[in-house]
Amino acid sequence: VRAVIAEDSVLLREGVARLLEDSGIVVAAQSGNADDLLLHVRSYEPDVAIVDVRMPPTHTDEGARAARAIRERYPDVAVLVLSQVVEAEHALALFSDRPEGFGYLLKDRVLEIDDFIDAVRRVARGGTAMDPEVVAQLLGRRPGPLDDLTPREREVLSLMAEGLSNQGICRRLYLSPKTVETHVKSIFTKLRLAPAADDHRRVLAVLAFLKG
Amino acid sequence: VKALQIAVVPAALGLGVLAYQAQVDNIGSTTSARSLATLTYAWAFIGAGLVAWVRRKGHRLGPLMIVVGFAMLLRQFRYSFDAATFTTFYAFGDVAYALFTHAVLAYPTGRVTDRLERAYLVVAYTVAVVFPLAILVFYDGGTLRYFDPRPHESLLLVHGSPDVVLGLQQTYAVVGYGLVALAFIALIFRRLFRATPRARRILAPLLVAAIVAALRAPLDGISTLTVRPPDFVTNNLFWWQVVGLISVPLALLAGLLRARMARLTVAGLVVDLEDTPPQEIRDALARALDDPSLEVAFWLPERSEFVDAEGRAVTLPDGDPTRAVTRLEHDGHTLAALVHDPSLREEPKLVEAAGAAARLALENARLNAEVQAQLTQVRESRARIAVAADEERRRIERDLHDGLQQRLVAIALEARTAERRLGDVDPDVQAVLSTLAHEMQDAVQELRSLAAGIHPAILTQSGLAAALRALASRTPLPVAVDAPPSRFAPEVEAAAYFVVCEALANVVKHAHASKATICVSCSNGEVVVEMADDGIGGARADGSGLKGLSDRVEALSGHLTVEEGARGGTVVRAEIPVRGG
Numbered sequence: 001v002r003a004v005i006a007e008d009s010v011l012l013r014e015g016v017a018r019l020l021e022d023s024g025i026v027v028a029a030q031s032g033n034a035d036d037l038l039l040h041v042r043s044y045e046p047d048v049a050i051v052d053v054r055m056p057p058t059h060t061d062e063g064a065r066a067a068r069a070i071r072e073r074y075p076d077v078a079v080l081v082l083s084q085v086v087e088a089e090h091a092l093a094l095f096s097d098r099p100e101g102f103g104y105l106l107k108d109r110v111l112e113i114d115d116f117i118d119a120v121r122r123v124a125r126g127g128t129a130m131d132p133e134v135v136a137q138l139l140g141r142r143p144g145p146l147d148d149l150t151p152r153e154r155e156v157l158s159l160m161a162e163g164l165s166n167q168g169i170c171r172r173l174y175l176s177p178k179t180v181e182t183h184v185k186s187i188f189t190k191l192r193l194a195p196a197a198d199d200h201r202r203v204l205a206v207l208a209f210l211k212g
Numbered sequence: 213v214k215a216l217q218i219a220v221v222p223a224a225l226g227l228g229v230l231a232y233q234a235q236v237d238n239i240g241s242t243t244s245a246r247s248l249a250t251l252t253y254a255w256a257f258i259g260a261g262l263v264a265w266v267r268r269k270g271h272r273l274g275p276l277m278i279v280v281g282f283a284m285l286l287r288q289f290r291y292s293f294d295a296a297t298f299t300t301f302y303a304f305g306d307v308a309y310a311l312f313t314h315a316v317l318a319y320p321t322g323r324v325t326d327r328l329e330r331a332y333l334v335v336a337y338t339v340a341v342v343f344p345l346a347i348l349v350f351y352d353g354g355t356l357r358y359f360d361p362r363p364h365e366s367l368l369l370v371h372g373s374p375d376v377v378l379g380l381q382q383t384y385a386v387v388g389y390g391l392v393a394l395a396f397i398a399l400i401f402r403r404l405f406r407a408t409p410r411a412r413r414i415l416a417p418l419l420v421a422a423i424v425a426a427l428r429a430p431l432d433g434i435s436t437l438t439v440r441p442p443d444f445v446t447n448n449l450f451w452w453q454v455v456g457l458i459s460v461p462l463a464l465l466a467g468l469l470r471a472r473m474a475r476l477t478v479a480g481l482v483v484d485l486e487d488t489p490p491q492e493i494r495d496a497l498a499r500a501l502d503d504p505s506l507e508v509a510f511w512l513p514e515r516s517e518f519v520d521a522e523g524r525a526v527t528l529p530d531g532d533p534t535r536a537v538t539r540l541e542h543d544g545h546t547l548a549a550l551v552h553d554p555s556l557r558e559e560p561k562l563v564e565a566a567g568a569a570a571r572l573a574l575e576n577a578r579l580n581a582e583v584q585a586q587l588t589q590v591r592e593s594r595a596r597i598a599v600a601a602d603e604e605r606r607r608i609e610r611d612l613h614d615g616l617q618q619r620l621v622a623i624a625l626e627a628r629t630a631e632r633r634l635g636d637v638d639p640d641v642q643a644v645l646s647t648l649a650h651e652m653q654d655a656v657q658e659l660r661s662l663a664a665g666i667h668p669a670i671l672t673q674s675g676l677a678a679a680l681r682a683l684a685s686r687t688p689l690p691v692a693v694d695a696p697p698s699r700f701a702p703e704v705e706a707a708a709y710f711v712v713c714e715a716l717a718n719v720v721k722h723a724h725a726s727k728a729t730i731c732v733s734c735s736n737g738e739v740v741v742e743m744a745d746d747g748i749g750g751a752r753a754d755g756s757g758l759k760g761l762s763d764r765v766e767a768l769s770g771h772l773t774v775e776e777g778a779r780g781g782t783v784v785r786a787e788i789p790v791r792g793g
Contacts, residue, residue: 009614011622018629053673059614061673084613085660087670088685089678108621108656111628111649137685 001124002026004044006037006063007052007082016050016110023117032056034066041070041077048124052107053083064094071102078123082107088137091130092211099163099203103129118168128163128203135161138210148190156183161206165199217265220278224258224285231288238291239360246450250288253457257281257315260461264468272322273468276315277461283308295365303348303368306340306388309429312460313396316422319464320414320558329399336392343384350376357381390433393426408534410503411555414470418463425456474502474562481569490577491521493570497550500566505535507551510578512585518549521577523584540567540574548574591769598767602667602703609667617659624652667706676705680712680730687716689725695732700739704788707764708732708741711772714757715743715784723747725781737790738770744783751782758784 003025007013010032017027029040033055041049049070053063067079078101081094091104103123109131110116119129135158139146149157159169169180188195191209196202228251235247261277268274287308290301313336317329324330345368347356352372353363400419407415428449435446477500488496498506509518509526518526528549529535536554540547548567556563567574631645663669671679677695684691699705712730719725725747733740751758751774762772770788777783 009618009622012618012625015622015625015629019625022629022632054614059610064673084617085664085669087674087678087682089681090670090674093674093678107618108624108653110621111624111653113628113632137682140685140688 001048001121002028002044002046003048003050003120003124004029004031004037004040004046005050006031006034006040006055006066007050008032008055009052012107012110019110019113020117020120023113025117025120034062037066038069041074045074046077048078048080048101048120050080050082050120053081064090067094071098078102078126080105080120080123080129082110086131086133088134091134092207095130095207099128099130099207100200101126101128103163104134105129105131106133115172119163122163122165122168127165127199130162130203130207132158132162135210138207145191149187153183153187153190156180157187157206160184160187160202161210163199163203217262220258220262224255224281227282227285228255231285234288234291238293240362241360249451249454250284253454253461254281254284256458257284257461260465264465267472268468271468273315273318273320273464276311276318276322277464280308280311280315281461283311291359293362293364295367298364299348299367302364302366303344304341306344307337310336310340312457313422313426315464316396316418316460317399319418320467328402332392332395332399336396339384339388339392343380343388347377347380347384350380352377354378357385386433389429391430393429393433396426397423397430408553408555409505410553414467414502414555418460418467421456421459421463423456425453425460427456428453474500474559475565478562478566478569481566488573490573490580493573493577494521496573497566497570500569501550501552501556501563503553503556505553508574508577509549509551510574510581511546511548512578512582513545515585519581519585521581521584523581523586523588525585538563538567540571542571542575547571548578594767595769598707598764599703602706605667605706606672606702609663609669609672612659612663612666613669617656617663620652620656620659624649624656627652668709671705671709672702675699676708676732679705679709680732683709683713683716684730687720687728689720690727691716692727692729695730696734698734700734700790703768704739704790707761707768707770707788708739708786711741711758711761711765711784711786712743714761715751715782718751718758719743719745719747719782722751723749723782734790739788739790740785741788742783742785744777744781746777746779746781749776749780749782751784761786 001024003020005013005017005020005027007016007030013030013032017030020027028044028046031037031040037049037051040046049067051063051067051070053061053067055062055066063081063083067081070077070079080103082105083090084107086104086106094104095102101123103119105116105119109119123129138161139154139158146154146157155173156169159172164172166177166180166184169175170177173180175183185195187193193205193209196205231254232247232251235242235250236244257277258281261274261279261281263274264271264277265274286301287305288301289297290305292298292301310333314324314333317324317326317333324333348366348368349370350373351364351366352369352374353365354374354377355361356364356377400422403415404412404419431449481496481500494506494508497508498504507520507526509520509528511517512519515525518528520526528537529551530537534554536552536557538550538552538556538560540550550563550567552563627645627649631642631649634642634645636642668679668682670682675697676699677693677697680695681693684693700708716728716730719728723745725745728743728745731740731742731744758772758774765772765786765788768788770786772784772786775783775785
């Protein structure tokens with residue numbers, strides 16, 4: 001997997017780069033602003049671009065805009081957005097109904113090294129990574145039908161919304177694949193969702209449901 | 213002077229009787245009504261002139277009007293068949309009309325200062341004397357216009373020629389009565405056009421009367437050139453002229469005494485102003501000075517500038533020819549300035565009197581204006597402080613997120629990396645590093661909620677609607693949000709956001725509500741944010757954290773209300789002017 005990083009804090013950028021390299025992910029280029037990032041994406045054609053939302057000069061949404069630009073102009077390049085704060089509104093606006101190859105994580109998730117690396121790989125492969133905080137916000141928004149779920153089912157639903165595959169859920173919850181499958185089926189029935197053909201569509205369906 | 217004034221009355225009456233007699237005796241076609249009419253307007257001039265003379269001492273217009281009246285009476289003696297009387301008064305009779313135009317043009321000061329008007333008067337006097345004299349030189353007993361057909365005798369006769377007399381008479385009718393009168397009317401129109409609105413209003417009655425009186429002359433001139441109009445037309449013209457000639461002296465008198473009347477009004481001003489609110493002093497002064505355009509500016513010594521009654525700074529139109537400024541002083545200190553119609557400059561005493569009468573009230577109004585000005589200043593500085601505070605909050609939030617938080621995450625990441633690289637070599641050190649990373653992760657989270665409390669990043673990033681929806685989704689209560697995606701000024705968004713934030717927190721804590729709604733709308737330059745719940749109600753604007761928010765909203769010239777909802781619960785409503793954003 002090849003990645004480029006855009007993050008204006010050098011210390012953090014170096015840290016993340018080392019982290020990725022240690023896990024066998026090639027860091028093709030690093031930058032501290034959105035313009036350089038777009039340049040790097042064009043010249044290195046990475047699998048994934050890891051982008052800080054707030055970058056110079058205004059420190060507001062340069063990164064978010066760059067992320068949108070990459071998704072439009074280079075559909076093959078996955079984008080993982082890192083943000084100091086995460087808000088469901090912002091996340092859903094960035095996802096714009098296309099969860100393939102897109103991630104939106106709180107910046108300090110990098111400290112959960114294994115989960116973070118997992119998320120980078122997942123997104124690079126065309127999967128999805130939604131921050132648990134966002135998922136929690138979305139879950140809090142739609143009480144009604146979610147009340148019927150068991151606590152375990154809610155956990156599984158959250159992980160599905162985060163973009164994890166059944167396998168990933170197994171690892172995270174230390175459950176057998178069969179148990180996870182049962183939970184997933186039960187959740188889809190209770191929420192009256194049509195079974196999804198693959199992981200991508202499953203995330204889409206779950207997020208669409210949570211969005212309400 | 214007094215003796216002269218007293219003598220005018222019997223002189224006017226006696227001369228009037230004689231003039232009446234001169235007409236009745238000498239013009240076969242006249243009626244007693246027509247003869248009396250000529251006396252009436254002459255007497256009107258003398259009477260009005262006398263009143264003006266007595267009331268406005270030193271003003272030249274009164275005596276001038278008396279002269280006009282006497283000249284009009286004396287003019288009637290030209291109809292006499294006595295050779296000397298006829299010759300004298302035929303020669304100088306028409307000077308009465310020149311004097312008449314002189315009196316009108318001399319209004320209101322008593323002097324004719326305009327160069328064009330002076331030139332006109334020279335021409336008018338000359339024409340009024342030269343033509344009759346010339347006619348007398350050639351007149352040997354033929355028919356004279358307006359005269360009884362019986363022959364008169366000119367003492368100035370040099371060479372009798374009825375043709376020359378006829379030609380001179382016709383030319384005189386066209387030039388003297390026609391052109392000179394038209395020029396007079398044109399001069400009057402010129403005055404009306406040049407006058408300021410107030411002066412025009414004062415001048416109008418006199419000038420209209422003068423035009424009515426003078427209009428017969430050009431019509432006469434025209435009829436000389438064409439056929440003689442039927443009798444009923446000339447008759448009507450005569451009476452028309454009589455009405456005009458009677459109105460002119462009355463209008464002159466009214467105009468001259470108007471200033472005196474105005475001073476009486478000003479005297480009443482003191483009483484009026486006792487219970488006039490400061491904002492209405494201007495109206496009272498405008499009424500007293502008969503100038504609707506009047507403006508009052510108050511002097512604020514500490515700011516060294518003039519302000520209006522609401523405390524807004526005003527610039528005096530010094531040097532503007534269409535406005536005049538009178539500064540009102542008291543004990544050597546400037547108190548206020550009246551900005552008024554330039555025509556009031558001719559009545560400085562009146563303006564001064566009004567200023568003096570209104571002094572106490574103006575002093576009060578000045579203090580009021582001062583307070584208003586200070587209030588405005590305070591309001592503005594309060595808004596500036598609020599905006600600055602918001603900016604500061606945003607800066608702190610940015611510093612926390614982009615500085616401290618980044619650094620903490622980076623350091624924690626170092627610890628994590630070290631922990632991993634260390635492997636199982638030293639479990640104790642590994643445990644320390646792990647704890648370190650965890651602690652820092654917690655610190656980052658704390659920092660995040662701290663920063664969000666100072667100023668939520670999403671507000672800057674995505675605006676009020678997004679921030680409110682995010683807030684709603686974090687609230688353990690169903691909250692419906694109806695908000696347009698529009699962006700507003702940062703301080704407006706922040707104030708609106710924190711009002712909802714606090715109100716929502718109160719609902720969760722105290723209201724026992726099952727749901728809440730947030731509604732944002734923007735109309736008439738105001739953002740209206742309304743938060744309603746279905747709880748037990750009882751919240752008050754001055755209670756809890758809402759007081760501080762009320763201050764924050766009011767600092768932006770907004771308004772915060774807390775009311776019982778129509779169906780129970782509480783409605784918190786903030787209205788904030790949009791400003792630039």
